[in-house]
Amino acid sequence: MARGKRRKLKLLAETVTGDETTAAEDGNERLELQTWSDLPVELLDLIMSGLPPGDNIRASVVCKRWHKVAVSLRALYQSPWLMYFPKGGNLCELYDPSGRKIYPLELPELRGSRVCYTKDGWLLLYRPRNNSVFFLNPFTREMISLPNFQLTAQGVAFSCAPTSTDCVVFTLTQDGPLGVTISTCHPGESEWTTVDHPSRLPFVSSFWDKVVFCNGAFYCLSLTGWVGVYYLPTQYWKVLAVSPPRFPDNFFAKHWWKGKYMTENNGNVLLIFASNSENPVVYKLDRSALEWKELVTLHGVTMFVSFLSSHSGIGLPGITANSVYFPKVRFFGKRCISYSLDDYRYYPRNQQYNWSEEDPFESIWIQPPQDLLTDLDSGVGLGPRFSQMEFAPSTEV
Incomplete structure (x- = not known):
């Protein structure tokens, strides 16, 4: 009875040992089959986020997983x-x-035009000869026209790409010592909207104003450092009680x-x-x-x-x-x-x-x-108007 029990235990031990050996061999085999393309996405993100653009492009051709991560980072x-x-x-x-x-680019649309502002890859241009105002995407050559308007000494900006329904073009000029004139236009509209706004604090406006769109409002820095804010939702103008820096x-x-x-x-x-x-x-x-x-x-x-x-x-x-x-x-x-x-x-x-x-x-x-x-790396869709001149990285420190 005892001899039979010992024999069963021995067979059980051999079975367990054999299973462990098989499991170890299977694990080693799986490790051997793993390649660089099996790296976790989080690790790929970390590695590729530190690569310069040229290395990012080269890494993107390793495999489909690497290409997906590289392109996503390149876009962001x-x-x-x-x-x-x-x-x-x-x-x-x-x-x-x-x-x-450096990439030379032929842009005949710039002839006779003055660049006023840029955002989201679009240029806002003005032709003084006929007071035409229009958007130009220099990479796609797409143009979007606005109603004619005389831009002389205004601060000018726009909120987002003109292909968006939220796009607003904004201009500002001084109207006396305590007032400004603000004109706005949405792409697709037939005319500009111009309104005079009073200012409780002096705001000296000129062509040298700085204008930036932030949190649904246009922030305007005057010649002397005061800040005026035009709130789009309410169309309200206010000069902030913030002393110039x-x-x-x-x-x-x-x-x-x-x-x-x-x-x-x-x-x-x-x-x-x-x-x-x-x-x-x-x-x-x-x-x-x-x-x-x-x-x-x-x-x-x-x-x-x-x-x-x-x-x-x-x-x-x-x-x-x-x-x-x-x-x-x-x-x-x-x-x-x-x-x-x-x-x-x-x-x-x-x-x-x-x-x-x-x-x-x-x-x-x-x-x-x-x-x-x-x-640019593949030469797809750019044509002869867009070429490339490459320079070696500088070692200057």
Whole structure:
């Protein structure tokens, strides 16, 4: 009886050992069959978010899973490009600061036109000869016309892409010491709506005003630093009781109409002053405290500033965070001038921006389409009007 029991236990032990051995072999076999394409999506996101655009494109051809992750990140994290307007003819240039490449582009639509503003990849243009106002997408060549309107000394902006039903074009001019004239128009309307609004506080308006759309309202920075807000839902105008921020020393003596920029990020209005004599100063508008708060960090945000309109972004491949990118390229396209709030200095070294020598109307930052880098890499759908000149990355520090 005992002998039979011991024999059964031995057979049971052998069976268990055999099962464990088989399980171990199966596990090893599964490990051997795993490849780089089996990486979890979360890990792929982490890896590819740190890749520059060129490596992102190369990684996207490894397999279908890698392609899906790479393209999604490419769409989310595409930095603005700097667009240089032609001084003659139709040829302009687009500079990609992340890939450090220049793309010449033929745009005959720019001839005789003045660029007023850009947002969501669209340009707002004005032709003084016949007072025509229209949108242009330089990447698709699509045009959307607005009713004729005389844009002389106005601050001008629009809320979103003109293909959206929410798009509103906004202009502002001064109407006496305590009043402004605001004109608005939706794409598809037959005429502009113009209304005079009183101001309880003085608002000195001019062509040099900065206008940005944020949280359903247009924020306007006057010549002397006061902020006016036009609330779209109620069509109400108000000058905020917010004292102007501190200007750099001698700012108005040399740079009263240059070196002043405003943009929006995550529902916040950001303002920057830059001069030759001091490092740039960045402020955030605190609506609750009714004051401008100076920022020592942008918390990962990068600002792309130009005279006509400015942009911001976060987590952009090939772009330095906590920095301000200016509309000037050095070393034959290798480096865009930027200022780091972390390092308290300009990059490249000894390339501080000289505001008094630059033409503020020669360039503007514009957001390219999400799939543009993919199309350029494959050469699909762009034709002879869009070519590429590539430069090696700079080692300047």
